Amino acid sequence: MTVRVAVAGASGYAGGELLRLLASHPGVEIGAVTAHSSAGRPLGSVQPHLPELADRPLLDTSAAILRGHDVVFLALPHGQSAALAGELDPGALVVDCGADFRLRSSAAWERFYGSAHAGTWPYGLPELPGAREELRGATRIAVPGCYPTAITLALFPAYAAGLVEPEAVITAATGTPGAGRSVKPRFLGSEVMGSMSPYGVGGGHRHTPELVQNLSRVAGEHVTVSFTPTLAPMPRGILATCSARLRPGVPAAEDAVRAVYADAFAEEPFVRLLPAGRWPATGAVLGSNTAQVQLAVDADARRLIGVSAVDNLTKGTAGGAVQSMNIALGLPERLGLPTNGVAP
Known part of the structure; x- marks a missing residue:
């Protein structure tokens, strides 16, 4: 065909x-x-x-x-x-x-x-x-959107399994191609190299409603999202760090959460849940259709942290x-x- x-x-x-x-x-x-x-x-x-x-x-x-x-x-x-x-x-x-x-x-x-x-x-x-x-x-x-791809993959298994409360806090760094190819002074090499800066702060980024839509869909209830994007001096990639509080009664046990993620991604050809102790990196997915995902449980704060890396153009x-x-x-x-x- x-x-x-x-x-x-x-x-x-x-x-x-x-x-x-x-x-x-x-x-x-x-x-x-x-x-x-x-x-x-x-x-x-x-x-x-x-x-x-x-x-x-x-x-x-x-x-x-x-x-x-x-x-x-x-x-x-x-x-x-x-x-x-x-x-x-x-x-x-x-x-x-x-x-x-x-x-x-x-x-x-x-x-x-x-x-x-x-x-x-x-x-x-x-x-x-x-x-x-x-x-x-x-x-x-x-x-x-490129941010929703990375962030949804980092969090949806936890929401689908009912592990976390319906609020998420997300910080993600992206390379410059996400802004398109037209010339804008703030994306010139001399402005970006050696510098990181936030934008769309305070719920203003256009991908926010898409994140709410995706996470609410799998959670079965409305999920609020606090999303802060940052611009990084790199030509490609997104690294998303996402967290949500564990629901009351859910043990702060990383092995149990890892089992949920492993089951969610077991048959996925383009999502790789990394072995414990290894963290996603944008350089590792450059030019590929692969998403890297890792997680941790902060037992003291009772928060799940999901981290993902994707090539934002692929x-x-x-x-x-x-x-x-x-x-x-x-x-x-x-x-x-x-x-x-x-x-x-």
């Missing part, structure tokens, strides 16, 4: 990562690659790490060009996917890497994004309980999108996706 795939937003970081993975996918033929301001240029002028596709012309991003493909990936800025998706073939698989269709709550969307809610599509985090069933045969998929975006495509089309879930990282 070979499917013809288009990538809209191919000049950006997420689009380039999609093409890197799709170029090695044995079930894919790459069709149109599109952009906005870079339209008319060869792909190699903006994605020089893709020599096999370097001579492909970047076409205008329009429904007319994207129609006729079996799969269309939308790697566009938030708020730009909805109108375009409505003009695409109803029978094609459309995978949105932006935020337009992630949230179930219209009120949450309007509060954090300031526009009308376009709707909700099946959620492309296969490891989340019940998600694979929704993805099989789907023709529309919303890929999670497992956090493009890899998760390809993984979800594989499931939707009935292909082997691992197809075209690297589990090994790149070092040093």
